Structure formats: structure tokens, C-alpha cells
Amino acid sequence: xxxxxxxxxxxxxxxxxxxxxxxxxxxxxxxxxxxxxxxxxxxxxxxxxxxxxxxxxxxxxxxxxxxxxxxxxxxxxxxxxxxxxxxxxxxxxxxxxxxxxxxxxxxxxxxxxxxxxxxxxxxxxxxxxxxxxxxxxxxxxxxxxxxxxxxxxxxxxxxxxxxxxxxxxxxxxxxxxxxxxxxxxxxxxxxxxxxxxxxxxxxxxxxxxxxxxxxxxxxxxxxxxxxxxxxxxxxxxxxxxxxxxxx
Amino acid sequence: xxxxxxxxxxxxxxxxxxxxxxxxxxxxxxxxxxxxxxxxxxxxxxxxxxxxxxxxxxxxxxxxxxxxxxxxxxxxxxxxxxxxxxxxxxxxxxxxxxxxxxxxxxxxxxxxxxxxxxxxxxxxxxxxxxxxxxxxxxxxxxxxxxxxxxxxxxxxxxxxxxxxxxxxxxxxxxxxxxxxxxxxxxxxxxxxxxxxxxxxxxxxxxxxxxxxxxxxxxxxxxxxxxxxxxxxxxxxxxxxxxxxxxxxxxxxxxxxxxxxxxxxxxxx
Numbered sequence: 001x002x003x004x005x006x007x008x009x010x011x012x013x014x015x016x017x018x019x020x021x022x023x024x025x026x027x028x029x030x031x032x033x034x035x036x037x038x039x040x041x042x043x044x045x046x047x048x049x050x051x052x053x054x055x056x057x058x059x060x061x062x063x064x065x066x067x068x069x070x071x072x073x074x075x076x077x078x079x080x081x082x083x084x085x086x087x088x089x090x091x092x093x094x095x096x097x098x099x100x101x102x103x104x105x106x107x108x109x110x111x112x113x114x115x116x117x118x119x120x121x122x123x124x125x126x127x128x129x130x131x132x133x134x135x136x137x138x139x140x141x142x143x144x145x146x147x148x149x150x151x152x153x154x155x156x157x158x159x160x161x162x163x164x165x166x167x168x169x170x171x172x173x174x175x176x177x178x179x180x181x182x183x184x185x186x187x188x189x190x191x192x193x194x195x196x197x198x199x200x201x202x203x204x205x206x207x208x209x210x211x212x213x214x215x216x217x218x219x220x221x222x223x224x225x226x227x228x229x230x231x232x233x234x235x236x237x238x239x240x241x242x243x244x245x246x247x
Numbered sequence: 248x249x250x251x252x253x254x255x256x257x258x259x260x261x262x263x264x265x266x267x268x269x270x271x272x273x274x275x276x277x278x279x280x281x282x283x284x285x286x287x288x289x290x291x292x293x294x295x296x297x298x299x300x301x302x303x304x305x306x307x308x309x310x311x312x313x314x315x316x317x318x319x320x321x322x323x324x325x326x327x328x329x330x331x332x333x334x335x336x337x338x339x340x341x342x343x344x345x346x347x348x349x350x351x352x353x354x355x356x357x358x359x360x361x362x363x364x365x366x367x368x369x370x371x372x373x374x375x376x377x378x379x380x381x382x383x384x385x386x387x388x389x390x391x392x393x394x395x396x397x398x399x400x401x402x403x404x405x406x407x408x409x410x411x412x413x414x415x416x417x418x419x420x421x422x423x424x425x426x427x428x429x430x431x432x433x434x435x436x437x438x439x440x441x442x443x444x445x446x447x448x449x450x451x452x453x454x455x456x457x458x459x460x461x462x463x464x465x466x467x468x469x470x471x472x473x474x475x476x477x478x479x480x481x482x483x484x485x486x487x488x489x490x491x492x493x494x495x496x497x498x499x500x501x502x503x504x505x506x507x508x509x510x511x512x513x514x515x
Contacts, residue, residue: 078376082384086376093377 008060008108009034012197014142015045015056016187017114018156019122021174022209023216026054026114026124027184028142029192029244030201032061041200041246048228049075050085052235053115054205055095058142059129060108067107071095088115092125092133099131106130110141116235120209122174137174144191144198151190155183177206177216185242192244199247204240214238307352308339309447309479312416313459313468314427314440318495319418320465321350322472324447324480325488334487340502344369346379346420348492348500352445353413353432361389361411382419386428386436389415393434414444418494425494447479454478465493469503469511477515486512 012033017026028045031038046056047068055071057064074094078086086094092113099107111127126139138156140148153159158171175183184204192199208214210233217225220240229236311322323339340350341358343365351358368388372380396407410432417428429444430436441459443451454475463471469491477484491503491511503511 081387082381087378090376090378094375097375 009062010059010108011039011043011061012143013043013045013058014140014144014148014188014191014195014198015058015110015112016138016140016148016152016184017056017112017124017126018138018152018180018184019114019124019136019174020177020180022116022120022122022212023177023180024054024114024116024122024124024207025177025180025184025204026056026112026207027188027202027204028056028058029188029198030203031197031199031244033197036196038200044203046203046205047072048205048237048239049091050115051230051237052085052207053088053091053113054207054237055091056112056114056141058110058112063107064109067098067109067111070098074098087118088113088123088125089117089135091115092135095125095127096131096133099127099129103130112139112141114205115207116209122207122209140187144195147191147194148187151187152183178219181206181216181220181240188244199244202240202242202244204242206238206240208236208238210235212236307354307414307445309443309445309451309476310339310350310352310414310416311443311451311455311472311475312350312418312427312429312439312441313455313463313472314418314425315463315465315468316425316461317465318420318493319348319425319427320468320472321348321416321418321492321494322469322476323350323352323490324445324476325490327482327488337490340490340492342500342502343385343417343419344373344379345499346494347382347385348418348494350416350418350492351413352415354411355413357411357413358415361392361413361415364392365389365417379421381421381423382417382426382428383423383438385419386417386430389417390430390434390436393430393432416442416444418492418500420494420496420499425496443475451475451479465495466511466514469493470515473511473515484512 013029013031015028017024026046030042030044032040032043043061045058046054049055049072055068057068075086095111095113106129109129113125115123117123124136124139125133126136127133138152140152163170188202206217217238224240224242226239228239308326309324313320321340325334325337325339327334339355340348341362343349343362347369349362365385365388369380369385393411396410399406412432415430419426427439427442428436429439429442441455443455458471472491476489482488486505486508491508492501494500
């Protein structure tokens with residue numbers, strides 16, 4: 001028998017992002033666990049990087065926090081060197097290079113990056129812990145990925161759904177914001193019901209393309225919505241906090 | 248002025264308590280280089296004490312850059328010193344990246360180091376950020392090298408013995424459109440609409456100031472560049488003793504081949 005130090009922990013929780021035509025929604029629950037214990041009921045997993053980029057991290061919380069810190073540092077250096085905010089696809093590539101740099105002692109973290117591309121479209125990039133990445137329309141990761149992703153495949157990609165006869169154009173490629181928001185909240189309430197590591201609170205970021213009206217946000221209670229945009233007359237970022245069951 | 252040697256005139260990078268840099272009893276750092284058999288003297292004088300650095304590249308070959316809304320044109324005079332010299336081996340315009348080009352005047356061998364650094368910087372940027380580097384950023388990267396000369400302190404990386412003896416015109420396109428930058432051995436860089444450097448630069452710059460306008464086409468810029476080179480050149484201009492290049496949004500950096508060059512010369 002040999003004892004060995006295990007440098008990694010799995011801290012539970014789930015993250016999720018969905019891209020719309022001109023917006024992106026990035027969400028995560030706020031529970032942090034270790035085994036059967038809850039370490040805290042409020043540990044953010046979703047972070048605003050710039051006015052057009054929001055990063056969700058899930059897996060080993062310490063690695064996740066350090067990784068976000070380093071990404072933010074690189075974004076500041078880039079701002080100083082190039083006098084502009086890093087575009088979303090550049091952030092995606094940067095995250096790949098940063099993750100792959102740790103190929104043989106990886107950050108034990110699944111990343112989902114959401115935001116607005118330079119062409120104004122909503123985008124979601126998902127990563128594995130060593131940097132493989134892909135642009136997608138939606139992605140769930142973390143403890144309840146197995147519960148949430150099939151639901152999104154069905155509701156966002158319309159997998160296993162036959163378009164109703166007589167409807168021209170078939171299924172839509174992008175859904176409106178209010179619909180996306182309700183799919184996100186439903187995903188998390190359901191994951192909370194079925195997964196012990198998910199719950200406590202839902203923190204949800206909405207990034208709106210430049211010039212887009214906040215239509216779709218008005219259905220939410222104003223007390224829960226907070227604008228965290230950095231510069232005016234560009235993209236806009238909102239945070240929405242909602243309660244999830246705490247049992 | 249400074250007839251006696253002080254404690255502060257031994258190194259080029261040691262400041263006196265008054266905040267001045269001395270070397271060799273003057274406040275100037277001067278270097279003299281030779282290029283080729285013809286003893287082309289080249290003085291680089293960095294007058295570091297006056298906020299701005301004056302640089303005299305007295306006898307580099309004339310190099311012209313013109314920015315237009317369509318793209319940037321670079322033109323150089325290739326001094327063919329001997330009829331036995333293969334003029335195609337004189338290379339004074341080079342590619343940095345697909346969207347970036349560079350023309351040089353002065354000690355062109357020194358430009359190798361700078362261009363190599365510019366190319367590596369551009370490739371690293373594309374690798375890390377999946378986007379082309381900005382023209383200003385690559386210019387800044389080149390200028391960061393400029394003042395790494397003098398004496399290195401113990402345990403420090405070895406430094407260059409003298410400053411670069413070359414001025415560059417860096418042309419490129421990015422999200423801010425076509426741009427032209429001028430760098431000199433002091434490490435200063437500035438953006439220009441049109442710029443001439445090298446031995447004939449005074450006359451050439453005056454001509455550019457006269458003829459350049461904001462809505463110039465690329466063809467007009469090519470013709471203007473050649474006309475200016477023709478004015479300041481001793482030999483008769485032909486497709487062998489000048490080189491033209493351009494950077495456009497659609498086709499990136501291109502050096503004009505002999506046929507293309509001949510057609511511009513004919514239209515001139």
C-alpha cells in the first residue's frame with residue numbers, strides 16, 4: 001500500500017451557455033461541494049472578462065479561480081499592448097494555448113466561453129481541460145452535464161424532433177432571449193432536483209450585442225437583474241441571480 | 248563643452264545626477280559604419296538628451312512609402328554598383344506577414360535582426376490569438392529592440408555593441424485600415440500618410456507633401472512613388488534598379504514582378 005498526495009478535488013456544480021443570434025447566455029449554479037459536504041452556497045463560477053466575453057469554469061475550484069485570474073491578467077496585458085479589448089475568438093484561442101501549456105499537469109477545469117463575436121453574432125466556445133475547443137450554439141458542463149446536455153440537444157438543436165407538417169423552414173437555428181432564459185432556468189431547477197451537487201443559487205450572465213434592445217429581459221424581476229457593462233455604447237452585460245433549492 | 252572625463256561618460260547608458268547621458272565628452276552617441284566597397288559612410292547620431300532623438304542616416308538608399316485608402320505602396324532605389332552585380336539579389340523590401348511588409352534604408356544587414364524579430368512576433372501573435380497582429384503592434388515590437396545596445400551588467404544578457412543603423416518603413420493593413428509607420432534607430436516610431444527616408448529623402452519628402460492627397464488610388468500611389476524615385480536617382484530608372492511593393496486588404500503583401508513594374512514605369 002502506498003499513500004499518494006492527490007492534487008485535484010472535484011467541487012461539483014454545473015455550468016451552461018447558449019448562443020442566440022445577437023446575444024449569449026452563460027450560467028452556473030453557485031454551490032461548491034466536496035464529497036457530501038457543501039463548502040459554500042455562494043461560489044461564483046461565471047466571470048465577466050470584457051464587455052463581450054463571459055467565462056464559466058467548472059471542475060476543481062482552486063484551479064478554476066487561478067485560471068480565470070490568469071486569463072484576466074493576459075487580457076489586461078493585451079489591452080496595454082494593442083489598445084483594444086481582446087476579441088472573443090482571440091480569447092478562445094488564448095484559453096486553448098493557456099490550457100495546453102499545462103498539458104502535463106492540467107488545470108482540472110472545464111471552460112465554457114460565451115459572448116459576442118466581432119461580427120455581432122452570439123457565440124459559445126467550449127473547452128476540455130487541455131485546450132481542445134469548438135464553437136457551438138450551446139453546451140453544458142460539470143456535475144449535471146449528463147442531465148442537462150440531452151435536454152439542450154432536444155430543446156436548442158431540436159434533436160429527435162420532427163418539424164410540424166406545413167411549417168416552412170423547419171426548426172429555427174437560434175431562439176429568442178426569453179425562450180433561452182426559461183430553458184436555462186428549467187435546466188438548473190431540474191438538475192437541482194436530480195443532482196446532489198447542484199443547487200443553492202443560479203448566477204446567469206446575459207451579453208447583448210451592440211445596439212440590441214434588452215427585449216427578453218423584462219420578464220424577469222428587476223430586483224434580480226444587475227447591469228455590469230464596462231463601457232457605454234458597446235455590448236451590454238447583465239447578471240441575474242435567482243434562488244435554487246438548498247436541500 | 249565637456250573637456251574633462253567624468254564618472255558618467257564611460258557607458259552609453261549611465262545617467263549623470265543631472266539626468267544626462269555622456270559618452271566621449273559629447274552628449275551624442277555617434278557610430279560610423281561602412282557599407283560595401285564604395286565606403287558609404289553612415290552616421291547614426293542619437294541625441295538622447297534632447298527628448299527627441301535625431302538620427303542622421305546620411306547615405307542610405309532612398310525609400311518611399313505612400314498610404315492610400317486602397318492600400319500602402321513601398322518603393323526603393325536599388326543602387327546597382329557594378330554592371331556585373333545581379334540586381335535581383337538586392338533585397339530591400341521584405342514580407343513580415345501576409346498583411347505586413349517592410350522597406351529599409353541604411354545598414355540593411357542590421358534590418359535582418361529586426362525583421363526576424365517582427366516575423367516571430369507576428370507569427371506568435373497569430374498562434375496565440377488566432378488573429379493578424381496590428382501594424383502598430385508589430386512596429387512597437389521592432390522598436391523595443393532599438394535601445395538594447397551599450398554595456399551589459401554582470402549576469403545580464405549580452406547587449407548589442409552599437410545601435411541599429413537602419414530606418415524602416417513598415418506598411419500593413421489591419422482593422423484600422425492601411426497604415427504606414429516609420430521607425431528610426433532611436434526606437435521612435437511614427438505613423439505617416441507618406442514618408443521618404445534615405446539619401447534623397449529631403450527632396451522626396453517635399454515632393455510627397457506637394458503631391459499626396461487623401462483620395463489617392465493605389466495606381467496613383469505607385470506612379471507617384473516611381474516619379475519621386477526617378478527624381479532623386481542618379482541612374483536612369485528601370486525595372487532593375489527600383490523595387491515596388493504594396494499591401495492591400497484583399498491581396499495582402501505583394502512585391503511587384505518585373506512585368507507589373509514595367510507597366511507602371513510605362514504609365515509614368
